[in-house]
Amino acid sequence: MNGSSSNDRALQLGRFEQRTLLETGRDLIESQDPAFILNNLLLISLGKLRVSSACIIVHRPGEDRYVISKGKGRFSHLEGQMLTHEPEIGSLKKGVYHSSELPELFEGLELSKDAVMFHLRTSTHHIGFLCIEPTFRSEAITTQEQDFIENLCLITSATLSSSRMFEELKKINRRLDRKVHDLDSLFELSKDFNQMQSIDELSRTMKFALLGQLFVNRFLFLFKEGGQARVLVQSGLQIKAPEHNPLVLFDIPRVMAVETMTEFGGNRSSKDELEAWATYLSQQKIHYVLPVQSQGETLGVIGIGNKSTGQALAVDELDFVLSLANLVVLNIKRIQLLQEQLLNQQFQKELELARTIQEGLLPKKLPTIEGLDVAAINIPSKQIGGDYFDLFRLNDGGHLLSIADVTGKGVPAALLMANLQAMIHALALQDTTLEAATGTINDFIYTNTPADKFITFFWTKIEAGGKTLKFVNAGHDHPIVFRSNKTDSMDEPNAQVEQIELKEGGLLLGALPTLAPYMVSYFTLEANDVVIFFTDGVTEAMHPTTEEEYSLKRLKKVVLGHLDKTAEEIKNAIISEVNEFSNHIRFDDLTLIVVKKE
Known part of the structure; x- marks a missing residue:
């Protein structure tokens, strides 16, 4: 039992x-x-x-x-x-x-x-x-x-x-919840940023986000632009930043504590500058430095302290700060690009207006001159250029033909060209000689323009009947008269053509004051004479691969091959060959006038 x-x-x-x-x-x-x-x-x-x-x-x-x-x-x-x-x-x-x-x-x-x-x-x-x-x-x-x-x-x-x-799962879930919250916040901030049109507005929003989202009241955000760094946002800093170059902070490769950032100084000078900044940031209770990169380049640096409670920022919170700073940098670049586009659009509108005005200064239709066949063209290398030509009837029945090349291109050259056109038309109404008028224009240009601005200029008065040219050449490319030999027929391959340059006159306009009067010369045209007036945009047109210039020799050759053509056909032949030679690439304005004696 x-x-x-x-x-x-x-x-x-x-x-x-x-x-x-x-x-x-x-x-x-x-x-x-x-x-x-x-x-x-x-x-x-x-x-x-x-x-x-x-x-x-x-x-x-x-x-x-x-x-x-x-x-x-x-x-x-x-x-x-x-x-x-x-x-x-x-x-x-x-x-x-x-x-x-x-x-x-x-x-x-x-x-x-x-x-x-x-x-x-x-x-x-x-x-x-x-x-x-x-x-x-x-x-x-x-x-x-x-x-x-x-x-x-x-x-x-x-x-x-x-x-x-x-x-551990609860910690992961809390971190995920925090990540989702941060992503939602960044998404909302991103939408707000995309609506903003000013960098100041971006800066204020970033400041409020750091204060409201993380309860951080001590931070500093530096942004690099044009090789310089400037403070974009700051809060809670009480001492003026050191005089040392802040660009040394942009060499910091990653997020790091302020006390360790001096380890990345290169030479002695950069180490001293980093130490100065590290001391300053420590005094301001900035504990972390975060480089903000875009396309491999550090465009911003943010220094940030602890929360207002004294609690240090967690890794996830530092990630949020960095993501926020990246959003700000991207939107700064967007705003700058938008501003640049607006400026370009405004500039293009102004250029279009200037081009319209400039085209109004050139003759819309060439006058008919008894005994002469005339063709002309002006092609600017940019939207507006510095080449100029004109042809208009005078009160005595003659005509005034002028061609000029202003140094430079764009708006400054076009403005100087407009002044030249105004002076030509004003002087044409006065009782003055061609040589005296040239001196007047030269003195005005010399007195009222910078030393690097001058004009090559040629003008001629075509007497009534279109036979006699009275001209002054002020440093311009010499117009060339092509005259067939009277004893030979132009249909024969051995026909002789005389080439006469119209070069008498004086210095180009605006280089020096008129110390000696300009010389006036006369030339009498004969039947079938062809006169070519041009700017250096014709002869200096560049071959795109060999960088060889079109040259005066080629110009003469194409004219000699078309002497039996009309002025318009000769002009078109020259332009066609220049365009083919340069592959339609133009580095300089081009102006061409062809006059043929009937």
């Missing part, structure tokens, strides 16, 4: 222990609180083994030490202390250890030789040990008690591992 009764008690005890383990496991799983789980393990173990002193030591991976996480009895005042002993984790295969197996760890905890360590572990991780000190216990720990505590430790280890995973 006694044997049967003893077996029944053992069976009942086993069932009780199973229920205890199941209920404990359920409670631990539902808790997910590491402190509750460890405390529960400790209390159940103390009650089951009827001892008063025990502790739980938890291993800290990567730190080579244990921390006393929970303690009762003589270990209660040791919670939080570190044990520097690090056993060979890979060798810990058992569930229970005694003093002879881990002597250094037992010694570190000052455990007795009767103490027992129960291993807290999962299949993949070592967690720590439950250390039982059986002081005041008269009998040794039985096998059944040891099995119970060992099973309890396995359940605890599993729930503790699950709790750790749960805590």
Whole structure:
């Protein structure tokens, strides 16, 4: 009977222990609180083994030490202390250890030789040990008690591992929530930035975002433009920035703490400048420096302090600051590009207006001159140019033909050309000679224009009947008269053509004051004479690959091949060949007048 009764008690005890383990496991799983789980393990173990002193030591991976996480009895005042002993984790295969197996760890905890360590572990991780000190216990720990505590430790280890995973998932979720919030904020800010048309508005919004989003009230944002750095946004800084060159901050390669940024100085000079800035930023309680890059170039640098609560910014928050600064830099470039486009559009409108005005200064239709066939063309290299020609009837029945080339191109050359045209028309109404009028124009240009502005100029009065030319050449490319030999027929290949240059006159306009009067010359045209008036845009047209000039020689050749043609046909032949030679690429204005005596 006694044997049967003893077996029944053992069976009942086993069932009780199973229920205890199941209920404990359920409670631990539902808790997910590491402190509750460890405390529960400790209390159940103390009650089951009827001892008063025990502790739980938890291993800290990567730190080579244990921390006393929970303690009762003589270990209660040791919670939080570190044990520097690090056993060979890979060798810990058992569930229970005694003093002879881990002597250094037992010694570190000052455990007795009767103490027992129960291993807290999962299949993949070592967690720590439950250390039982059986002081005041008269009998040794039985096998059944040891099995119970060992099973309890396995359940605890599993729930503790699950709790750790749960805590890690909560941290990840919090970080994800923060990321989503930051992305939403950046998205909204991006939409606001895209509507902004001024850099000042961008700067104010960035400042409010840092103050309102991160509660940061100390920061400095430098922006680089045109080789210079300027403060775009700042808050909470109380001392004037150092005189040292702020561009040294743009050499910092990545986000870093202010106290470490001097490590990236190159020469002695840049190190001194970085140290000066590091000292200044530290004094202003700026803790981090973040370079803002676009297309591989650092365009901005933001220095930022802690939150207004004194809390340091987390990595995710620094990422938000950097993303915000990148948005600001991108929108600054957008605004600058937009402003540049608006300026270009305005400039193009002004150029179109100037071109319209300039075209109005050139003759819209060439007058008909008795005895002469005339063709002319003006092609500017830019939208507006500095070449000029004119042909109009005088009160005495003659005509005044002029051609000029103003130095330079664009608006300045066009303005000088307009002045020249006004003076020509004004002087044509006065009772003055051609040579005296040339001197008057020269003195006006010399007095009223910069030293680097001058004009090559040729003009001639065509007497009534279109036979006699009275001309002055002020430094212009010599017009050429092509005259067929009277004894030869132009249809014969050996016909001789005389080439006469109209070069008499004086210095180009605006170079010097009129110290000596300009010379006037006369030339009488004969039947079939062809006169070519041109600017250097014809002879200096450039070949796109050889960079060879078209040259006067080529011009003469094409004219000689078309002397039997009309003035319009000769003009078209010259322009066609120049365009073919230069591949329609024009570096200078081109003006050409062809006059043929009938």
